[in-house]
Amino acid sequence: xxxxxxxxSGVQKAxxxxxxxxxxxxxxxxSIEKGAFLAIMGPSGSGKTTLLNLLGGVDRPTGGSxxxxxxxxxxxxxxxxxxxxxxxxxxxxxxxxxxxxxxAAQNVELPLLLTSQGSKARKERAATALQIVGLxxxxxxxxSELSGGQQQRVAIARAxxxxxxxxxxxxxxxxxxxxxxxEILSMLQELNANYGKTIVMVTHDAxxxxxxxxxLHLDKGHFxxxxxxx
Amino acid sequence: MANPMTQIAAVxxxxxxxxxxxFWTSAATVVAVxxxxxxxxxxxxxxxxxxxxxSGTGTDDVAIAVREGSSGELNSVLSREQLQLIxxxxxxxxxADGQPSVSGELYxxxxxxxxxxxxxxxxxxxxxxxxxxxxxxxxTITAGRMFTPGLxxxxxxxxxxxxxxxxxxxxxxxLGKTDWKIVGxxxxxxxxxxxxxxxxxxxxxxxxxxxxxxxxxxMKLTSPDALKxxxxxxxxxxxLKLDVDSERAFYASQTGGISxxxxxxxxxxxxxxSFGALAGALNTMYASVDxxxxxxxxxxxxxxxxxxxxxxxxxxxxxxxxxxxxVGAVAVYLAFDGLSAATLGGGFTQVVFAIKLSPALVLQxxxxxxxxxxxxxxxxxxRxxxxxxxxxxxx
Numbered sequence: 001x002x003x004x005x006x007x008x009s010g011v012q013k014a015x016x017x018x019x020x021x022x023x024x025x026x027x028x029x030x031s032i033e034k035g036a037f038l039a040i041m042g043p044s045g046s047g048k049t050t051l052l053n054l055l056g057g058v059d060r061p062t063g064g065s066x067x068x069x070x071x072x073x074x075x076x077x078x079x080x081x082x083x084x085x086x087x088x089x090x091x092x093x094x095x096x097x098x099x100x101x102x103x104a105a106q107n108v109e110l111p112l113l114l115t116s117q118g119s120k121a122r123k124e125r126a127a128t129a130l131q132i133v134g135l136x137x138x139x140x141x142x143x144s145e146l147s148g149g150q151q152q153r154v155a156i157a158r159a160x161x162x163x164x165x166x167x168x169x170x171x172x173x174x175x176x177x178x179x180x181x182x183e184i185l186s187m188l189q190e191l192n193a194n195y196g197k198t199i200v201m202v203t204h205d206a207x208x209x210x211x212x213x214x215x216l217h218l219d220k221g222h223f224x225x226x227x228x229x230x
Numbered sequence: 231m232a233n234p235m236t237q238i239a240a241v242x243x244x245x246x247x248x249x250x251x252x253f254w255t256s257a258a259t260v261v262a263v264x265x266x267x268x269x270x271x272x273x274x275x276x277x278x279x280x281x282x283x284x285s286g287t288g289t290d291d292v293a294i295a296v297r298e299g300s301s302g303e304l305n306s307v308l309s310r311e312q313l314q315l316i317x318x319x320x321x322x323x324x325x326a327d328g329q330p331s332v333s334g335e336l337y338x339x340x341x342x343x344x345x346x347x348x349x350x351x352x353x354x355x356x357x358x359x360x361x362x363x364x365x366x367x368x369x370t371i372t373a374g375r376m377f378t379p380g381l382x383x384x385x386x387x388x389x390x391x392x393x394x395x396x397x398x399x400x401x402x403x404x405l406g407k408t409d410w411k412i413v414g415x416x417x418x419x420x421x422x423x424x425x426x427x428x429x430x431x432x433x434x435x436x437x438x439x440x441x442x443x444x445x446x447x448x449m450k451l452t453s454p455d456a457l458k459x460x461x462x463x464x465x466x467x468x469x470l471k472l473d474v475d476s477e478r479a480f481y482a483s484q485t486g487g488i489s490x491x492x493x494x495x496x497x498x499x500x501x502x503x504s505f506g507a508l509a510g511a512l513n514t515m516y517a518s519v520d521x522x523x524x525x526x527x528x529x530x531x532x533x534x535x536x537x538x539x540x541x542x543x544x545x546x547x548x549x550x551x552x553x554x555x556x557v558g559a560v561a562v563y564l565a566f567d568g569l570s571a572a573t574l575g576g577g578f579t580q581v582v583f584a585i586k587l588s589p590a591l592v593l594q595x596x597x598x599x600x601x602x603x604x605x606x607x608x609x610x611x612x613r614x615x616x617x618x619x620x621x622x623x624x625x
Contacts, residue, residue: 049623052623053623056531058620058623059619059620078536079535082530082533082534082535083533085531085533086532086533086534087533091531091622093528097525097528097622099244099525099528100248100251100525101244101247101248101251110240110529111532113237113240114532114533
C-alpha cells in the first residue's frame with residue numbers, strides 16, 4: 001500500500017484585494033502519495049501556483065488543513081514553517097532564482113547552511129548534487145556564465161541537495177527551449193524514478209506534463225479532470 | 231540544528247558581494263555620508279586645534295595679573311607702582327640675577343593683512359622687558375635674532391608670519407607712526423604667542439603714549455601652589471586692586487567661548503546634513519532590498535529566517551556608511567590636518583592655530599556615520615526580513 005505524503009483537507013484560500021476578498025479555493029481536497037510525479041495544469045488564475053505555495057508551506061490556507069507525513073503544517077509558527085521547508089521541501093523556480101554572486105557550487109550549498117553539517121560535508125554533498133545533474137565541471141561558474149538549461153540544473157541540484165521528500169517545480173521549463181526543456185524534464189523523471197523523490201510540477205505545457213506520472217487540471221479552484229496520464 | 235550565525239554570515243556575504251551590481255547608488259550613499267562626516271570633523275578639528283593652542287599657551291606656574299574687573303589684557307591698565315608692589319609678593323620665583331621673575335607688559339592692537347584673503351585682521355603687539363622670557367616656556371628664535379632694547383625692532387611669532395603678509399624677516403613695518411624692522415621670528419611651541427609681535431616695552435610705551443603704565447603683569451611662580459600666596463597678597467594689599475589667576479585659567483577664560491562656538495556650530499550643521507545623507511542611505515538601501523527581493527524571498531522559501539535577511543541588509547548599510555565615514559575622515563585629514571588657521575581670539579586679536587584631527591574626533595565622525603547607516607539600514611532591513619515569500623515565484 002502506498003504511503004500518503006501530503007494531504008489537503010477542505011482547504012480554503014482567498015486573497016484580499018482592497019476591501020474585497022477574492023476566493024481561490026473554496027474547498028479543495030487532495031492527497032499526494034510518496035513517490036508521485038504530479039503535473040498540475042490549468043489556465044492562468046486557476047490557482048496552480050497558489051496550490052504549489054500551500055503545498056510547500058510558502059503560503060497558508062485561510063481554512064482547512066494541510067498535513068505532511070501525518071503532521072499538520074498549516075498552523076506552524078513562521079520559524080517552524082521555515083524549518084519544515086528547509087527539511088522537507090525542495091523548490092525549483094521558473095526563472096531558476098540562483099544567487100548571481102555565488103558560484104554554482106555555492107548556490108547548491110545554500111540549503112545545507114540550514115543544517116548542522118560542517119563545511120567539508122556541505123561541499124561534498126553539493127558536489128554530489130551537481131554530479132547528479134551533470135554539472136560537476138561547472139561548479140566554479142557563476143549563473144551569468146551558464147546557459148538557461150544549466151542554471152535550471154543548478155537549481156535542481158539545490159532543490160535535492162538536502163534530500164527533501166517533496167520537490168515543487170513552478171513552470172520549470174517555462175523559460176527554456178524545447179530541447180533543453182526535455183532534458184530538464186527527463187532529469188526530474190529520473191529523480192522521481194531513481195531517487196524516489198515526490199514531485200509536484202505546475203506547468204502550462206502539455207508536452208511537459210507528459211513526463212509526469214499523473215496530471216491534474218485545475219480550473220477556478222477545482223480539479224476538473226483527473227488521471228489524464230497514468 | 232543549523233547555526234544562525236552561519237546563515238547570517240552567508241546572507242551578509244551575499245549582500246556585500248552583490249554591492250558592485252549597485253555601484254552608483256552605493257557610491258552616492260558613501261559620498262553623502264562622507265560629506266557629513268567631513269563637515270563635522272572639519273568643525274571639530276578646528277575647535278580641537280583652537281583648544282590645543284590655548285591649552286598650550288597656559289601653564290599653572292605662571293600667574294597673570296590684570297586690573298580688577300578687566301575682561302582681558304586690552305582694557306587693563308596698571309601703574310608702575312602696582313608693578314613694583316606685586317613683584318614683592320611671596321611665591322614669585324627669582325631669575326639668575328636674583329631679581330623676581332616679573333614681567334610688566336604692554337599690549338596694543340595693530341592691523342595686519344591676511345595672506346589668504348587680503349582682509350585686515352587685528353594683531354597683538356606686545357611690549358616686553360628683560361624678564362619676559364623667564365615667564366614663558368619654549369620660546370626660541372628660529373630665524374634672525376631677538377630685538378635690541380631701545381631700537382625699533384620687532385620679533386614676530388611664526389604663526390603670524392604664515393598667516394599675515396608684510397612681517398617677513400628683514401621687512402620694515404609702519405606701526406604707531408614708527409617704522410619697525412623685523413629682526414627675528416620666534417617659535418612658541420604652538421601657543422597663542424605665535425600670533426604676536428614683540429618689541430621693547432619702553433619704546434612701545436613711548437610710541438603709543440602710555441607713559442610708564444603696563445597692562446598685564448606676568449609672574450613666574452615657585453610652584454603652581456604659590457598662586458594662592460600671590461592671590462592672598464594681592465587681596466591684602468589694598469593699593470593693588472588686581473585680578474590674579476594662573477596663565478592656564480586666564481587664557482581658558484579669554485578664548486574658551488570661541489572654541490565652544492566652533493564646536494556647537496559643527497554638531498548642529500553636521501546633524502542637519504545628516505538628514506540629507508540619511509535620506510540617501512534609506513533610498514539606497516530600499517533600492518538594494520527591492521532589487522534583491524526575489525533573492526531574499528528565494529532564501530526565505532528555501533528555509534532561511536528573517537533575521538539573516540535583516541542582518542545582511544543592516545551589514546550592507548553599516549559597511550557603506552562606515553566607508554563613507556572613513557572617506558570623510560581621510561579627506562579632512564589630507565585636506566586640513568596641520569593646516570594653519572586664524573580666528574578672533576580674546577582681546578579682539580587674531581589667534582593662529584593648527585587644525586588638529588585626533589583619533590577621538592575621527593571616532594566621533596565614524597560613529598555619526600554608523601548612526602546614519604544604522605537608521606538608514608534599519609527600515610529597509612525590516613522590509614527584507616518581512617519579504618513576502620511569494621515574491622520568489624514572481625517573474
